[in-house]
Amino acid sequence: MSAQGLRNHGNTCFMNAVVQCLSNTAPLAAFLALGRYRARGARAEVTHRLAALVRALWTRDYTPQLSAEFKLSSDLPWVGELTVPATLTEPE
Numbered sequence: 001m002s003a004q005g006l007r008n009h010g011n012t013c014f015m016n017a018v019v020q021c022l023s024n025t026a027p028l029a030a031f032l033a034l035g036r037y038r039a040r041g042a043r044a045e046v047t048h049r050l051a052a053l054v055r056a057l058w059t060r061d062y063t064p065q066l067s068a069e070f071k072l073s074s075d076l077p078w079v080g081e082l083t084v085p086a087t088l089t090e091p092e
Contacts, residue, residue, distance in 0.1 A: 006057075007064040009071050016067070023054045033058055049073040 006016040023029050031037055032051040039047035049070040056062040 006053075006062070006067045009064070009068050012067070012071055015071060015074065019050070019053060019067075019070070022050070023057050029054050029058065045073045046070075 006012075006019060008016060022032075033055040035051065037047060037051060039051075049066075053062075053066050053070050056066050
């Protein structure tokens with residue numbers, strides 16, 4: 001389990017639940033927290049913010065500002081592209 005929870009910024013309880021699930025999916029959390037992802041172009045803002053948020057949750061460096069910034073980036077009309085290695089997508 002990650003080190004702590006997220007602050008609710010108005011109506012973000014569903015977003016927080018998804019972030020907590022992603023953060024507690026060990027291969028994905030490690031992939032994001034260790035910076036092993038390749039986010040492409042200007043549309044990668046959501047991926048960068050999610051990685052920073054996951055990393056902060058696991059290192060106990062979380063501040064409410066991080067989840068507020070992630071919320072703002074996820075409100076944009078696009079979603080960043082993320083290249084996921086086959087080791088994360090193939091069943092064991």
